[in-house]
Amino acid sequence: MAALAATQDGKQSVHGGKQAPSDRGSAQTDRKMLEARHTMDAPTTTSADNGTSGGGGGWFTPRKKPEPGSEPGTAEGRRPAAIRPVGRHATDPEAPADDTAAPPDATAGSTRTGGREPEGESQDAISAPALASTPPAPTPVTSGVAAATSPRPAPMAFAPAEESITSTAASPASAAAEPRVPAQRPVPASPPGPAASAPAEEASPDAVLVRRAMTEVAPVADKVTSYFYALLFVRHPDLRSLFPAAMDTQRDRLLRALLTAAEHIDNTEVLVDYLQNLGRGHRKYGTRAEHYPAVGECLIGALSKYAAAVWNEEMEAAWVRTYTTISQIMIDAAAADELRAPAWWYAEVVTHDLRTPDVAVVTVRPDQPYPFLAGQYTSVETPWWPRIWRHYSFASAPRSDGLLSFHVKAVPAGWVSNALVHRARPGDIIRLGPPAGTMTVDHTTDSGLLCLGGGTGIAPIKALVEDVAEHGERRPVEVFYGARTDHDLYDIDTMLRLQQTHPWLSVRAIIDQQAHQQLPDAIRAYGPWNEYDAYLSGPPGMIRSGVDALRDIGIPSDRIRHDSVEELVAAGP
Numbered sequence: 186m187a188a189l190a191a192t193q194d195g196k197q198s199v200h201g202g203k204q205a206p207s208d209r210g211s212a213q214t215d216r217k218m219l220e221a222r223h224t225m226d227a228p229t230t231t232s233a234d235n236g237t238s239g240g241g242g243g244w245f246t247p248r249k250k251p252e253p254g255s256e257p258g259t260a261e262g263r264r265p266a267a268i269r270p271v272g273r274h275a276t277d278p279e280a281p282a283d284d285t286a287a288p289p290d291a292t293a294g295s296t297r298t299g300g301r302e303p304e305g306e307s308q309d310a311i312s313a314p315a316l317a318s319t320p321p322a323p324t325p326v327t328s329g330v331a332a333a334t335s336p337r338p339a340p341m342a343f344a345p346a347e348e349s350i351t352s353t354a355a356s357p358a359s360a361a362a363e364p365r366v367p368a369q370r371p372v373p374a375s376p377p378g379p380a381a382s383a384p385a386e387e388a389s390p391d392a393v394l395v396r397r398a399m400t401e402v403a404p405v406a407d408k409v410t411s412y413f414y415a416l417l418f419v420r421h422p423d424l425r426s427l428f429p430a431a432m433d434t435q436r437d438r439l440l441r442a443l444l445t446a447a448e449h450i451d452n453t454e455v456l457v458d459y460l461q462n463l464g465r466g467h468r469k470y471g472t473r474a475e476h477y478p479a480v481g482e483c484l485i486g487a488l489s490k491y492a493a494a495v496w497n498e499e500m501e502a503a504w505v506r507t508y509t510t511i512s513q514i515m516i517d518a519a520a521a522d523e524l525r526a527p528a529w530w531y532a533e534v535v536t537h538d539l540r541t542p543d544v545a546v547v548t549v550r551p552d553q554p555y556p557f558l559a560g561q562y563t564s565v566e567t568p569w570w571p572r573i574w575r576h577y578s579f580a581s582a583p584r585s586d587g588l589l590s591f592h593v594k595a596v597p598a599g600w601v602s603n604a605l606v607h608r609a610r611p612g613d614i615i616r617l618g619p620p621a622g623t624m625t626v627d628h629t630t631d632s633g634l635l636c637l638g639g640g641t642g643i644a645p646i647k648a649l650v651e652d653v654a655e656h657g658e659r660r661p662v663e664v665f666y667g668a669r670t671d672h673d674l675y676d677i678d679t680m681l682r683l684q685q686t687h688p689w690l691s692v693r694a695i696i697d698q699q700a701h702q703q704l705p706d707a708i709r710a711y712g713p714w715n716e717y718d719a720y721l722s723g724p725p726g727m728i729r730s731g732v733d734a735l736r737d738i739g740i741p742s743d744r745i746r747h748d749s750v751e752e753l754v755a756a757g758p
């Protein structure tokens with residue numbers, strides 16, 4: 186039986202020498218990986234509690250300097266020990282998975298299987314108006330109108346739950362890319378397709394075995410995931426504290442991540458990017474190198490149990506090699522990141538501006554410099570919901586005073602979003618994870634920017650506009666700001682002020698109720714857009730139809746960037 190041990194040698198032999206981007210199924214394949222980035226790093230545990238109760242603090246302890254050898258950055262900490270082999274003969278704890286995964290203090294709540302937590306839920310709750318068959322009638326916004334309307338462990342998701350509201354697709358690396366977030370090569374913004382699109386004959390022997398196991402367990406995915414966490418917490422109870430109290434949706438996330446990683450195991454370049462990001466992102470959870478073998482052991486234990494009909498030593502060896510590769514990439518990325526950035530930032534709320542009954546603009550001051558790029562997002566944890574992280578885009582380009590702003594909409598059953606909108610006040614301390622996302626402006630070109638911001642999705646669009654302004658460029662930027670009603674245009678004043686200041690900027694509000702159409706349809710009435718790069722930010726349905734609309738009018742996929750990729754996956758085709 187093979188032993189699971191990650192080594193530097195193993196890493197180099199598998200991943201040495203990055204290849205140039207391959208065309209082989211690149212659009213679909215790369216896209217899936219980007220989606221999975223957020224799937225794996227975006228646990229979503231929600232409850233019906235709405236974030237208005239429960240949760241003591243507990244995490245707000247002074248930042249500790251890493252003990253020598255205790256963090257991934259040390260030589261000792263970086264190299265995971267061999268784990269004991271597991272398989273069909275492993276001891277199977279009979280602990281009910283749900284009970285084990287949900288600790289006594291877990292808040293009884295609803296579970297959703299959607300990708301993102303709060304804001305995505307609101308999307309489900311709102312019925313979209315029928316698309317008008319009549320010619321589009323966008324509502325151009327003038328100043329007058331504005332005045333009237335203004336109002337981390339297993340490579341496979343061994344991490345506490347985190348909700349993602351944004352995940353970016355294609356975006357060229359910015360020339361000014363800050364060092365923490367590696368630029369992603371452009372990826373066409375195509376709808377998610379079957380991940381295992383590569384012909385079977387192209388798959389490596391390990392990939393074939395890994396996929397065979399995944400196929401076998403697919404019908405019992407929930408059981409596998411539950412059993413995995415049962416194993417993990419029974420055998421390694423010390424790891425329980427790394428996870429949030431409620432774990433239901435986290436379990437869904439895990440298997441999804443597993444499937445994705447397994448399917449892409451041969452796509453080395455994308456896999457490495459993906460896993461490096463994942464490894465860095467897991468630092469904020471307190472994940473350490475020595476946790477990885479424990480997770481691998483339980484992962485393979487769960488797989489071997491539920492894929493027993495096809496499981497054999499050869500398959501186990503393939504999984505061990507795969508997991509070893511994956512974990513070593515994550516460990517190395519975390520170790521490298523540790524040398525240059527904290528695992529998280531504390532940030533004090535300095536202003537809290539309730540723009541509508543359920544939308545707040547929250548501005549925070551990080552405890553130390555926070556480098557990021559306009560268009561990126563971060564993860565946020567509140568003191569009221571420890572270890573539950575949600576993603577929010579930066580609503581401004583980097584500022585000279587170092588402050589960061591977020592637009593947060595409280596949605597039903599959104600713990601973090603409700604806490605941020607209804608509970609947070611100046612002086613409160615939240616935590617921030619590292620910046621992420623590639624929906625950034627390519628300053629090496631002078632293409633125009635066609636920006637669609639729906640609801641609070643306007644936040645990163647505003648940041649992009651500010652970014653263009655700060656670069657002193659005179660490239661046209663056309664913003665379409667969509668909202669259901671004029672009351673929902675909570676940031677229109679800001680956008681109009683920007684428009685007044687910058688002659689190259691045009692802002693149009695598309696109000697569903699007035700235009701009798703949705704945001705994506707409105708852009709068809711304008712253009713031509715063939716000299717533009719497109720940026721979309723908003724609910725998943727808007728992203729989907731927006732991408733379709735942009736393609737229809739001739740914008741190639743590699744010039745369409747968007748967030749909310751995860752929502753696309755969660756929402757299904």
Ligand SMILES: NC(=O)C1=CN([C@@H]2O[C@H](COP(=O)(O)OP(=O)(O)OC[C@H]3O[C@@H](n4cnc5c(N)ncnc54)[C@H](O)[C@@H]3O)[C@@H](O)[C@H]2O)C=CC1
Binds near residue numbers: 666702
């Ligand atoms: N807060 C943030 O930093 C960010 C939030 N987001 C996402 O933006 C969304 C904002 O939610 P809300 O403000 O409630 O927006 P919303 O649901 O009120 O919709 C805003 C706009 O999107 C359009 N839209 C919605 N569903 C559509 C569909 N299926 N097809 C075509 N158009 C559609 C609407 O017509 C409207 O113009 C959330 O999903 C959130 O996760 C995205 C990026 C950043």
